[in-house]
Amino acid sequence: MSAALPTEPLGWLLSIIVLLGAIPMFVSATGHVLAGLHRVRDHYRQADGAYQPRVAVIVPAWNEASVLEHSIERMMALDYPSDKLRLVVVDDASTDDTPQIAREAVRRYPGRVVHLRRERGGQGKAHTLNHGLAHVLADDWAEAVLITDADVVFTPTAIGRMGRHLADPSVGAVMGFIREASEPAHWVGRYVGFEYATAQLAMRRAQNVVGVQGCLAGGAQMLSRANLEAIGGRIDTTTLAEDTVTTMQTQLGGRRVVFDPNAECWAEEPASLVALWKQRLRWARGNLQVTRRFRSVFFRRSNEHHLGNWWFGTMWFSTLYLPAFMIAASVALVVLWFVDQGPAHIAFQLYWGLSTLLFIFGTTFVLLLDRRVAYQSWLAALTFPGLVNLLILAVMLAPRPMDALAGQVMPTFGVTWDDRARAIAVLLAYAWTGAAMLAGWLVYRADRVAWLRPVVPALVLVVGFGPVLCAVSIAAYVAEARGAASTWDKTEKTGKVRTS
Structure with a gap:
């Protein structure tokens, strides 16, 4: 031939x-090249390590008895001022021991842990988060809200490293780096660990460089109060990718979304292809729904945001x-x-x-x-x-x-x-x-x-x-x-x- x-x-x-x-x-390769420029195009110079906003952590919990107690204890032990950190556990009509674990945490940490219960559960994470947000935003205590999952464990300095970026009023949201950390380690987790490093350490650094982010990490997203109120004080419930919708809304409102790879947290990932398939099918469908919803912003230049960036659109x-x-x-x-x-x-x-x-x-x-x-x-x-x-x-x-x-x-x-x-x-x-x-x-x-x-x-x-x-x-x-x-x-x- x-x-x-x-x-x-x-x-x-x-x-x-x-x-x-x-x-x-x-x-993808150009993204890696851009990530190499992160040292000169990051947000650290605008961040203020002395700035420590009052943070309300919202944890949606639907039958999370196996993970919740450990997560609460780790959250209470973080290297962050105790008077500036409040944990709100939103019990989504759980039928296991989740309510008892949450009530016991309230007893151990009065004023620092709040337990809310929804009588109608199973509607999804966004509905549960909105129940918590209504409580948090009802008074002026919280200056920032950290949205996470019941199984996510933060490193001692993670919240401080995320919060420092909110000293810049142009920043509406910050995300941390979620590491795969299943115990015991399993073969699916090793693949996911590499995938997370590619998607976060490389590609989100690249997105920092071009000034636009595609999605706030669902288990490690900190939003300023001003940003939350500007997008309506609620999380989208019409798609399967509420975190991506929040990311888009934040940037469409003229506020930046920043990824901090030094703000680390650990998460358990599915140990089988069947479980992984269920999780990723939800993510993939959510991305398709978000694309339809925001299709008018891609490849269109704007003075308000960078979502129309050609590299970002091509990557997306x-x-x-x-x-x-x-x-x-x-x-x-x-x-x-x-x-x-x-x-x-x-x-x-x-x-x-x-x-x-x-x-x-x-x-x-x-x-x-x-x-x-x-x-x-x-x-x-x-x-x-x-x-x-x-x-x-x-x-x-x-x-x-x-x-x-x-x-x-x-x-x-x-x-x-x-x-x-x-x-x-x-x-x-x-x-x-x-x-x-x-x-x-x-x-x-x-x-x-x-x-x-x-x-x-x-x-x-x-x-x-x-x-x-x-x-x-x-x-x-x-x-x-x-x-x-x-x-x-x-x-x-x-x-x-x-x-x-």
Whole structure:
């Protein structure tokens, strides 16, 4: 097969579609470059470490008996003035021991812990938060509100580091860095740990640099009172992504949202693909709903905010529709293979060559950002795209040695490594970009079958954690297209996190 440029319009069109599939990876790489500029484009110079606002911490709690007591004790022990920190536990009609635990905390910490109870529960986090906000904003004590989850544990200095940014009146909200810290550690958590480092330590730093943030971390968001009152004193209840709506509303009102990577907290994450799928499906559907709601702000310049920033918009949509980019590239390659293999080979080489370079750059960058993530999740980072994709990357880096290796290995499986076998292998490689997401969905289905569950970690190693997340996005597209009910599914937690 000889490589050649397309000679027909169809060949050029398909080749362009393939190369467009690299846009999400390119945008991610530019985000890493921008993150490198964070040292000179951060908000620390405008922050004031001596500023310690009175903070009301709202914890929505729906059957959180397994996690609540530990979280309360850690919150009460933070390195923050006790007279400036008040914890409001909003009991969402819990049927376990949550009310008793909250009442006991009120007894132990009078004036510092407040217990509110909703008689009608299960409506979702936003409704529960609004119950708490109505109480907090009813008087003028709170100067800031920290919204968190019952399982999140903050480092001793985290609230102080977040609050210092609110000394700048132009800042409406601050978010901290949420670390994955499940105890005992599990294989899903290692992948999530690397994913969180990528999304927060790298990409949120980049968003700080360009002056716009996409989403306040749901478990670590501090909002100024002025900002809360400006957006109506309530959290959105019409979508599954109330934290993202709050982020957008804050910036549309002309106030900044800042990420502080030094304000750390620990959180437990789902230990199975089934639990993770439920959580991420809610997130993905919420992002689609938010995109529809705020579609008029993207790529539109404004003097009030930076939501129209071109890089931010490209990042947002390339992430949101990453599976569509991947499927389009894969289909175009397969069609090219049948129409004209020469141009297909060039398009494939360019697509995967760029993918290889960006994967190496991005993975190395994130692992260098944080020693803990590098130590705990290095294998998850290297295998995030899956062994099949890594095999293709290896072929791109060393085509002749890999061809020789295949010539030695394939005969043991009864396959003669000739031109025909090579052509079939190439076609399968072309198709894999799109097929990987189907494989990811099948792995998720396998996790629902008890006798298959033990092999699921090995299957994820082969298929890749990234393709599984992309499969979740496709499921979200389908659910939104079908108009499926938007219900809040609680993620079950055990209450055990590593805090050192």
